[in-house]
Amino acid sequence: MFWSTFNKLQLSPDLLRPYTGCLYGFTDNPVEVRGYLELRTTFTDGAASRTENIRYLVVNANSAYNILLGRPALNRLRAVSSTRHMKMKLPDLSGKGEQEEVIAVISRHLDAFAWTAADMPGIDPDFLCHHLTMDAKVHPVRQRRRKFNEERRLVVKEETQKLLNAGHIREIQYPEWLANVVCRPVPGR
Structure with a gap:
Protein backbone atom coordinates (compact mmCIF):
# COMPACT_ATOMS: atom_id res chain seq x y z
CA MET A 1 0.00 0.00 0.00
CA LEU A 90 -11.74 -13.68 -9.09
CA PRO A 91 -13.52 -17.03 -8.88
CA ASP A 92 -17.04 -17.17 -7.51
CA LEU A 93 -16.45 -15.39 -4.22
CA SER A 94 -19.07 -17.34 -2.30
CA GLY A 95 -17.52 -20.66 -3.38
CA LYS A 96 -21.01 -22.18 -3.70
CA GLY A 97 -21.12 -22.05 -7.50
CA GLU A 98 -17.80 -23.85 -7.78
CA GLN A 99 -18.86 -26.57 -5.34
CA GLU A 100 -22.14 -27.08 -7.18
CA GLU A 101 -20.27 -27.31 -10.48
CA VAL A 102 -17.88 -29.96 -9.13
CA ILE A 103 -20.79 -31.98 -7.70
CA ALA A 104 -22.61 -31.78 -11.04
CA VAL A 105 -19.55 -33.01 -12.99
CA ILE A 106 -18.98 -35.91 -10.59
CA SER A 107 -22.69 -36.83 -10.68
CA ARG A 108 -22.73 -36.86 -14.50
CA HIS A 109 -19.64 -39.06 -14.68
CA LEU A 110 -20.02 -41.43 -11.73
CA ASP A 111 -19.01 -44.36 -13.94
CA ALA A 112 -15.62 -42.73 -14.59
CA PHE A 113 -14.60 -42.91 -10.93
CA ALA A 114 -13.23 -46.00 -9.24
CA TRP A 115 -14.47 -46.13 -5.68
CA THR A 116 -12.93 -49.50 -4.85
CA ALA A 117 -10.28 -51.77 -6.36
CA ALA A 118 -13.07 -53.98 -7.76
CA ASP A 119 -14.26 -51.01 -9.88
CA MET A 120 -11.05 -51.23 -11.95
CA PRO A 121 -11.05 -54.65 -13.64
CA GLY A 122 -9.02 -55.16 -16.79
CA ILE A 123 -6.40 -52.49 -16.12
CA ASP A 124 -3.10 -53.44 -17.74
CA PRO A 125 -0.73 -54.55 -14.93
CA ASP A 126 2.18 -52.81 -16.66
CA PHE A 127 0.32 -49.56 -16.16
CA LEU A 128 -0.79 -50.37 -12.64
CA CYS A 129 2.28 -52.04 -11.15
CA HIS A 130 5.03 -50.27 -9.31
CA HIS A 131 8.52 -51.58 -10.00
CA LEU A 132 11.43 -50.99 -7.68
CA THR A 133 14.74 -50.31 -9.33
CA MET A 134 17.31 -52.30 -7.39
CA ASP A 135 21.07 -52.10 -7.53
CA ALA A 136 22.35 -55.59 -8.40
CA LYS A 137 25.30 -55.12 -6.02
CA VAL A 138 23.02 -54.55 -3.03
CA HIS A 139 21.42 -57.52 -1.29
CA PRO A 140 17.93 -57.18 0.24
CA VAL A 141 17.86 -57.00 4.01
CA ARG A 142 15.59 -59.45 5.75
CA GLN A 143 13.47 -57.72 8.37
CA ARG A 144 12.40 -59.46 11.53
CA ARG A 145 8.81 -60.54 11.02
CA ARG A 146 6.34 -58.57 13.09
CA LYS A 147 3.11 -60.02 14.32
CA PHE A 148 -0.02 -57.90 14.24
CA ASN A 149 -2.78 -57.79 16.78
CA GLU A 150 -6.05 -59.43 15.75
CA GLU A 151 -7.70 -56.18 14.60
CA ARG A 152 -4.83 -55.18 12.28
CA ARG A 153 -4.42 -58.74 11.01
CA LEU A 154 -8.08 -58.75 9.94
CA VAL A 155 -7.69 -55.36 8.22
CA VAL A 156 -4.61 -56.58 6.29
CA LYS A 157 -6.42 -59.78 5.31
CA GLU A 158 -9.55 -57.88 4.19
CA GLU A 159 -7.62 -55.32 2.10
CA THR A 160 -5.45 -58.03 0.55
CA GLN A 161 -8.55 -60.04 -0.36
CA LYS A 162 -10.09 -56.99 -2.08
CA LEU A 163 -6.97 -56.58 -4.24
CA LEU A 164 -6.86 -60.32 -5.00
CA ASN A 165 -10.56 -60.36 -6.01
CA ALA A 166 -10.05 -57.35 -8.30
CA GLY A 167 -7.09 -59.09 -9.95
CA HIS A 168 -4.66 -56.33 -9.07
CA ILE A 169 -2.31 -58.60 -7.14
CA ARG A 170 -1.50 -62.29 -7.13
CA GLU A 171 0.05 -64.52 -4.54
CA ILE A 172 3.68 -65.47 -4.99
CA GLN A 173 6.12 -67.26 -2.72
CA TYR A 174 9.43 -65.70 -1.78
CA PRO A 175 12.15 -67.87 -0.28
CA GLU A 176 12.80 -65.16 2.31
CA TRP A 177 10.66 -62.58 4.02
CA LEU A 178 11.72 -59.12 2.80
CA ALA A 179 9.45 -56.49 4.35
CA ASN A 180 6.62 -56.11 6.80
CA VAL A 181 3.18 -54.77 5.97
CA VAL A 182 2.64 -51.16 7.10
CA CYS A 183 -0.86 -50.34 8.35
CA ARG A 184 -2.04 -46.74 8.20
CA PRO A 185 -5.56 -45.68 9.14
CA VAL A 186 -7.43 -43.81 6.39
CA PRO A 187 -9.08 -40.62 7.70
CA GLY A 188 -12.85 -40.81 7.70
CA ARG A 189 -13.05 -44.60 7.84
Whole structure:
Protein backbone atom coordinates (compact mmCIF):
# COMPACT_ATOMS: atom_id res chain seq x y z
CA MET A 1 0.00 0.00 0.00
CA PHE A 2 1.33 3.40 -0.87
CA TRP A 3 1.62 6.13 1.77
CA SER A 4 -0.80 8.38 -0.14
CA THR A 5 -3.45 5.63 -0.06
CA PHE A 6 -2.80 5.06 3.64
CA ASN A 7 -3.47 8.77 4.28
CA LYS A 8 -6.62 8.80 2.09
CA LEU A 9 -8.01 5.93 4.15
CA GLN A 10 -7.49 8.14 7.23
CA LEU A 11 -5.75 5.35 9.11
CA SER A 12 -3.74 6.16 12.21
CA PRO A 13 0.05 5.80 11.86
CA ASP A 14 -0.09 4.07 15.27
CA LEU A 15 -1.52 1.00 13.48
CA LEU A 16 1.78 0.47 11.66
CA ARG A 17 4.07 -2.22 13.00
CA PRO A 18 7.82 -1.93 12.42
CA TYR A 19 9.24 -3.62 9.34
CA THR A 20 12.95 -4.45 9.46
CA GLY A 21 13.42 -5.74 5.92
CA CYS A 22 14.75 -3.80 2.95
CA LEU A 23 12.73 -3.03 -0.14
CA TYR A 24 14.22 -1.94 -3.45
CA GLY A 25 12.43 -0.39 -6.40
CA PHE A 26 12.74 -1.35 -10.06
CA THR A 27 15.81 0.88 -10.42
CA ASP A 28 17.57 -0.70 -7.41
CA ASN A 29 16.89 2.38 -5.30
CA PRO A 30 15.90 1.71 -1.70
CA VAL A 31 12.22 2.40 -0.96
CA GLU A 32 11.23 3.89 2.37
CA VAL A 33 9.06 1.41 4.26
CA ARG A 34 6.83 3.01 6.90
CA GLY A 35 5.73 -0.32 8.39
CA TYR A 36 3.04 -2.92 7.87
CA LEU A 37 -0.49 -3.58 9.04
CA GLU A 38 -3.25 -6.14 8.57
CA LEU A 39 -6.59 -4.93 7.33
CA ARG A 40 -9.82 -6.82 6.78
CA THR A 41 -10.37 -6.29 3.07
CA THR A 42 -13.61 -7.09 1.28
CA PHE A 43 -13.56 -8.21 -2.35
CA THR A 44 -16.85 -8.13 -4.21
CA ASP A 45 -18.23 -8.72 -7.69
CA GLY A 46 -21.54 -7.02 -6.89
CA ALA A 47 -23.47 -10.21 -6.10
CA ALA A 48 -21.16 -11.99 -3.66
CA SER A 49 -18.35 -10.82 -1.44
CA ARG A 50 -15.49 -12.26 0.51
CA THR A 51 -13.53 -10.68 3.36
CA GLU A 52 -9.93 -11.63 4.07
CA ASN A 53 -7.23 -10.38 6.43
CA ILE A 54 -4.57 -8.94 4.13
CA ARG A 55 -1.14 -7.83 5.30
CA TYR A 56 -0.13 -4.56 3.65
CA LEU A 57 3.38 -3.19 3.55
CA VAL A 58 3.12 0.62 3.58
CA VAL A 59 5.76 2.33 1.45
CA ASN A 60 6.55 5.95 0.74
CA ALA A 61 6.81 5.97 -3.04
CA ASN A 62 5.06 7.62 -5.94
CA SER A 63 2.79 5.39 -7.98
CA ALA A 64 -0.22 5.50 -10.26
CA TYR A 65 -1.67 2.66 -8.19
CA ASN A 66 -3.28 2.69 -4.75
CA ILE A 67 -2.37 -0.82 -3.64
CA LEU A 68 -0.32 -3.68 -5.03
CA LEU A 69 -1.51 -7.11 -3.90
CA GLY A 70 1.26 -9.63 -3.38
CA ARG A 71 1.32 -13.32 -4.26
CA PRO A 72 0.15 -14.56 -0.84
CA ALA A 73 -3.09 -12.53 -1.10
CA LEU A 74 -3.62 -13.40 -4.78
CA ASN A 75 -3.08 -17.11 -4.06
CA ARG A 76 -5.48 -17.08 -1.12
CA LEU A 77 -8.13 -15.44 -3.33
CA ARG A 78 -7.26 -17.79 -6.22
CA ALA A 79 -7.17 -14.66 -8.39
CA VAL A 80 -5.93 -14.55 -11.96
CA SER A 81 -4.38 -11.24 -12.93
CA SER A 82 -3.66 -9.93 -16.41
CA THR A 83 -1.22 -7.05 -16.70
CA ARG A 84 -2.05 -6.71 -20.38
CA HIS A 85 -5.74 -6.12 -19.64
CA MET A 86 -5.12 -4.40 -16.29
CA LYS A 87 -7.78 -6.66 -14.78
CA MET A 88 -8.02 -9.28 -12.10
CA LYS A 89 -10.45 -12.20 -12.32
CA LEU A 90 -11.74 -13.68 -9.09
CA PRO A 91 -13.52 -17.03 -8.88
CA ASP A 92 -17.04 -17.17 -7.51
CA LEU A 93 -16.45 -15.39 -4.22
CA SER A 94 -19.07 -17.34 -2.30
CA GLY A 95 -17.52 -20.66 -3.38
CA LYS A 96 -21.01 -22.18 -3.70
CA GLY A 97 -21.12 -22.05 -7.50
CA GLU A 98 -17.80 -23.85 -7.78
CA GLN A 99 -18.86 -26.57 -5.34
CA GLU A 100 -22.14 -27.08 -7.18
CA GLU A 101 -20.27 -27.31 -10.48
CA VAL A 102 -17.88 -29.96 -9.13
CA ILE A 103 -20.79 -31.98 -7.70
CA ALA A 104 -22.61 -31.78 -11.04
CA VAL A 105 -19.55 -33.01 -12.99
CA ILE A 106 -18.98 -35.91 -10.59
CA SER A 107 -22.69 -36.83 -10.68
CA ARG A 108 -22.73 -36.86 -14.50
CA HIS A 109 -19.64 -39.06 -14.68
CA LEU A 110 -20.02 -41.43 -11.73
CA ASP A 111 -19.01 -44.36 -13.94
CA ALA A 112 -15.62 -42.73 -14.59
CA PHE A 113 -14.60 -42.91 -10.93
CA ALA A 114 -13.23 -46.00 -9.24
CA TRP A 115 -14.47 -46.13 -5.68
CA THR A 116 -12.93 -49.50 -4.85
CA ALA A 117 -10.28 -51.77 -6.36
CA ALA A 118 -13.07 -53.98 -7.76
CA ASP A 119 -14.26 -51.01 -9.88
CA MET A 120 -11.05 -51.23 -11.95
CA PRO A 121 -11.05 -54.65 -13.64
CA GLY A 122 -9.02 -55.16 -16.79
CA ILE A 123 -6.40 -52.49 -16.12
CA ASP A 124 -3.10 -53.44 -17.74
CA PRO A 125 -0.73 -54.55 -14.93
CA ASP A 126 2.18 -52.81 -16.66
CA PHE A 127 0.32 -49.56 -16.16
CA LEU A 128 -0.79 -50.37 -12.64
CA CYS A 129 2.28 -52.04 -11.15
CA HIS A 130 5.03 -50.27 -9.31
CA HIS A 131 8.52 -51.58 -10.00
CA LEU A 132 11.43 -50.99 -7.68
CA THR A 133 14.74 -50.31 -9.33
CA MET A 134 17.31 -52.30 -7.39
CA ASP A 135 21.07 -52.10 -7.53
CA ALA A 136 22.35 -55.59 -8.40
CA LYS A 137 25.30 -55.12 -6.02
CA VAL A 138 23.02 -54.55 -3.03
CA HIS A 139 21.42 -57.52 -1.29
CA PRO A 140 17.93 -57.18 0.24
CA VAL A 141 17.86 -57.00 4.01
CA ARG A 142 15.59 -59.45 5.75
CA GLN A 143 13.47 -57.72 8.37
CA ARG A 144 12.40 -59.46 11.53
CA ARG A 145 8.81 -60.54 11.02
CA ARG A 146 6.34 -58.57 13.09
CA LYS A 147 3.11 -60.02 14.32
CA PHE A 148 -0.02 -57.90 14.24
CA ASN A 149 -2.78 -57.79 16.78
CA GLU A 150 -6.05 -59.43 15.75
CA GLU A 151 -7.70 -56.18 14.60
CA ARG A 152 -4.83 -55.18 12.28
CA ARG A 153 -4.42 -58.74 11.01
CA LEU A 154 -8.08 -58.75 9.94
CA VAL A 155 -7.69 -55.36 8.22
CA VAL A 156 -4.61 -56.58 6.29
CA LYS A 157 -6.42 -59.78 5.31
CA GLU A 158 -9.55 -57.88 4.19
CA GLU A 159 -7.62 -55.32 2.10
CA THR A 160 -5.45 -58.03 0.55
CA GLN A 161 -8.55 -60.04 -0.36
CA LYS A 162 -10.09 -56.99 -2.08
CA LEU A 163 -6.97 -56.58 -4.24
CA LEU A 164 -6.86 -60.32 -5.00
CA ASN A 165 -10.56 -60.36 -6.01
CA ALA A 166 -10.05 -57.35 -8.30
CA GLY A 167 -7.09 -59.09 -9.95
CA HIS A 168 -4.66 -56.33 -9.07
CA ILE A 169 -2.31 -58.60 -7.14
CA ARG A 170 -1.50 -62.29 -7.13
CA GLU A 171 0.05 -64.52 -4.54
CA ILE A 172 3.68 -65.47 -4.99
CA GLN A 173 6.12 -67.26 -2.72
CA TYR A 174 9.43 -65.70 -1.78
CA PRO A 175 12.15 -67.87 -0.28
CA GLU A 176 12.80 -65.16 2.31
CA TRP A 177 10.66 -62.58 4.02
CA LEU A 178 11.72 -59.12 2.80
CA ALA A 179 9.45 -56.49 4.35
CA ASN A 180 6.62 -56.11 6.80
CA VAL A 181 3.18 -54.77 5.97
CA VAL A 182 2.64 -51.16 7.10
CA CYS A 183 -0.86 -50.34 8.35
CA ARG A 184 -2.04 -46.74 8.20
CA PRO A 185 -5.56 -45.68 9.14
CA VAL A 186 -7.43 -43.81 6.39
CA PRO A 187 -9.08 -40.62 7.70
CA GLY A 188 -12.85 -40.81 7.70
CA ARG A 189 -13.05 -44.60 7.84
